[in-house]
Amino acid sequence: MTTDVLDAKDLKKADPVFGQLSFDEHEQIVFCNDKDTGLKAIIGIHNTVLGPALGGTRMWQYNSEWEALNDVLRLSRGMTFKSAITGLNLGGGKAVIIGDAKTQKTPELMRRFGEFIHSLSGKYITAEDVGMATDDMDTVREVTPFVTGISESKGGAGNPSPITAYGVFMGMKAAAKFKYGSDILEDKNIFVQGIGNVGEALVEHLVNEGAKVTIADISQERLEEVKSKYGVTIYGGSDIYAEDMDIYAPCALGATVNDETINKLRADIIAGAANNQLADEFKHGRLLQDNGIVYAPDFLINAGGIINVYAELENYDRAEIMRKTENIYNTTLEILDNAKVNNLTTHNAALNIAKERIETRRIENAK
Numbered sequence: 001m002t003t004d005v006l007d008a009k010d011l012k013k014a015d016p017v018f019g020q021l022s023f024d025e026h027e028q029i030v031f032c033n034d035k036d037t038g039l040k041a042i043i044g045i046h047n048t049v050l051g052p053a054l055g056g057t058r059m060w061q062y063n064s065e066w067e068a069l070n071d072v073l074r075l076s077r078g079m080t081f082k083s084a085i086t087g088l089n090l091g092g093g094k095a096v097i098i099g100d101a102k103t104q105k106t107p108e109l110m111r112r113f114g115e116f117i118h119s120l121s122g123k124y125i126t127a128e129d130v131g132m133a134t135d136d137m138d139t140v141r142e143v144t145p146f147v148t149g150i151s152e153s154k155g156g157a158g159n160p161s162p163i164t165a166y167g168v169f170m171g172m173k174a175a176a177k178f179k180y181g182s183d184i185l186e187d188k189n190i191f192v193q194g195i196g197n198v199g200e201a202l203v204e205h206l207v208n209e210g211a212k213v214t215i216a217d218i219s220q221e222r223l224e225e226v227k228s229k230y231g232v233t234i235y236g237g238s239d240i241y242a243e244d245m246d247i248y249a250p251c252a253l254g255a256t257v258n259d260e261t262i263n264k265l266r267a268d269i270i271a272g273a274a275n276n277q278l279a280d281e282f283k284h285g286r287l288l289q290d291n292g293i294v295y296a297p298d299f300l301i302n303a304g305g306i307i308n309v310y311a312e313l314e315n316y317d318r319a320e321i322m323r324k325t326e327n328i329y330n331t332t333l334e335i336l337d338n339a340k341v342n343n344l345t346t347h348n349a350a351l352n353i354a355k356e357r358i359e360t361r362r363i364e365n366a367k
């Protein structure tokens with residue numbers, strides 16, 4: 001949307017930022033532009049009551065600026081609740097860089113982006129997300145200390161994805177315990193959609209446990225690679241959402257549970273790594289509940305990565321990271337029980353606890 005095509009009156013009507021459906025009292029939104037490197041990025045800072053806003057940077061070829069803004073608003077809000085429910089002293093933020101990570105990401109662009117982060121004086125701390133790797137965080141580290149997820153050789157905690165996958169595995173097991181009375185995933189028919197950094201590590205846990213795993217991805221190369229490593233089945237159909245399965249694990253992008261897919265889904269459980277799996281968290285959360293599908297809230301079970309990067313700030317060792325990540329099992333089970341007892345959607349049960357923690361701290365901070 002540009003002023004070339006909209007006059008001032010129309011632009012006002014469009015309310016492109018504060019009027020965005022996904023805008024939820026965000027504290028600050030920073031638009032970053034650099035002509036020389038081609039950088040176009042948006043940093044979303046949702047809430048800093050519990051601490052600095054920490055959340056990864058995603059590089060993606062969005063179809064429009066509106067889509068990028070919507071993504072950063074949704075993702076940064078999700079980070080607020082993820083850190084809150086995990087008990088971390090962090091606020092919620094996220095950044096998106098508009099562009100193709102394979103062809104447009106350069107060290108110059110990453111450094112320039114780092115300078116924008118630096119200008120926020122630590123209010124926002126970045127890490128990796130889709131389209132980013134530890135190398136990129138190392139590059140950002142050259143210009144700002146406000147970055148986590150840097151490589152172990154440079155004093156960081158390394159790639160957070162295996163820890164995220166472990167947390168998702170724990171959350172999935174808790175959901176199985178809730179649904180089936182046993183958390184053993186052996187012989188369960190599990191579809192993993194998106195076998196990138198997290199998806200592949202999740203596949204490994206599932207295969208080790210004896211689950212029957214089917215994988216889906218838009219990259220044929222990844223599919224062949226993961227199949228040859230773990231002997232899993234590549235999905236060959238045309239509508240994954242309509243397939244018979246025990247567990248659906250969304251590990252690609254968000255909003256795959258939406259108006260089009262929700263009534264086709266026949267899984268018993270949804271538990272995956274992707275952020276913002278529900279296109280509309282309230283409506284689709286309720287429909288999943290009505291359809292008897294146990295939804296393990298994404299921001300609860302994919303918190304392993306943030307625990308891992310938080311360790312860089314708090315100097316946790318590996319054992320503490322694993323202990324906190326393993327605890328996702330207990331928290332998930334508590335939330336699922338709490339939702340059942342109080343007739344809430346699982347998403348709302350988790351959200352309420354996260355919001356309560358933020359509100360308590362807000363009152364303390366104001367004293």
Ligand SMILES: NC(=O)c1ccc[n+]([C@@H]2O[C@H](COP(=O)([O-])OP(=O)(O)OC[C@H]3O[C@@H](n4cnc5c(N)ncnc54)[C@H](O)[C@@H]3O)[C@@H](O)[C@H]2O)c1
Nearest residue numbers: 160161164194195196197198217218251252273274275305
């Ligand atoms: N990396 C982490 O530690 C972490 C932490 C929390 C949440 N997440 C979330 O988990 C998800 C996966 O993260 P990642 O780090 O593994 O990303 P990644 O980029 O390594 O992997 C994403 C994979 O999804 C595939 N994909 C994209 N669109 C698809 C589609 N429509 N259908 C099927 N596959 C598709 C890609 O080809 C790629 O293989 C993201 O939503 C991310 O935000 C990641």
